[in-house]
Amino acid sequence: MSFICGNAYLLKCYFTKPYPEEKYAICVSDKKPLFFLISSNPKTRFNTISQLQVTPSDLSFLSQESYINTAEAITCVIPYTCDILRDYGPVPDHIKQQIKSLVRNSDTLPKRFIDIIISKL
Numbered sequence: 001m002s003f004i005c006g007n008a009y010l011l012k013c014y015f016t017k018p019y020p021e022e023k024y025a026i027c028v029s030d031k032k033p034l035f036f037l038i039s040s041n042p043k044t045r046f047n048t049i050s051q052l053q054v055t056p057s058d059l060s061f062l063s064q065e066s067y068i069n070t071a072e073a074i075t076c077v078i079p080y081t082c083d084i085l086r087d088y089g090p091v092p093d094h095i096k097q098q099i100k101s102l103v104r105n106s107d108t109l110p111k112r113f114i115d116i117i118i119s120k121l
Contacts, residue, residue, distance in 0.1 A: 003076070003084075005030040005120045006096060008038075008059060010086040011076065024061070025076075026068060026091055028099065029120040034073040034113060036099065042067040050106065052098055059095070061088045068095075070102040073113050096121050 003009070005027050014020045024038035038059075042051035050071035056062045076082040103109065103117050 003027045003030045003033045004087070004090075005033075006090050008061065008088040008091050009035075009084055010061075010088070011035075011082045012085050013076075013082050015074075015081050022085060024066070025074075026095075026099070028073065028103075028117045029113075031116060031120060032075055034117065035076055036068050036070055036073060038062070038066050038068050040064055040066050043069045043071065047071065047107070050102055050108065052095075052102060054095065058092065059088075061086075068099065070099055070106065071108040073109060073117070 008024065008026050011023050011025050012020050013023050025035040026038065028034050028036055042048060052068040052070055053065065054062065054068060055065050078084065100118055100121055103114055106114055
């Protein structure tokens with residue numbers, strides 16, 4: 001299985017310590033591939049504006065209010081750093097547009113990532 005830009009996934013992440021963890025993520029570029037992780041709590045080490053709040057009505061696979069961390073993009077290389085457990089399909093367009101808006105104004109992402117994400121998503 002390969003990644004599709006704009007799709008949401010449940011990933012098994014091997015880069016988490018001390019054990020692999022399952023994480024929701026949105027593929028924002030299938031070129032590299034790059035992902036934004038989704039978690040139930042905003043990442044406080046980053047500016048809160050970079051944490052896009054989403055609900056189960058936005059992303060039906062969620063069970064509670066969550067946050068897309070647009071402050072840092074992770075790479076995922078199957079089978080070394082992650083595996084796909086489930087593909088939830090395309091993220092709604094309004095969420096993609098909100099992500100792009102936050103990425104355009106990012107002060108944490110490298111410019112090359114910003115350019116890739118804006119063009120691919």
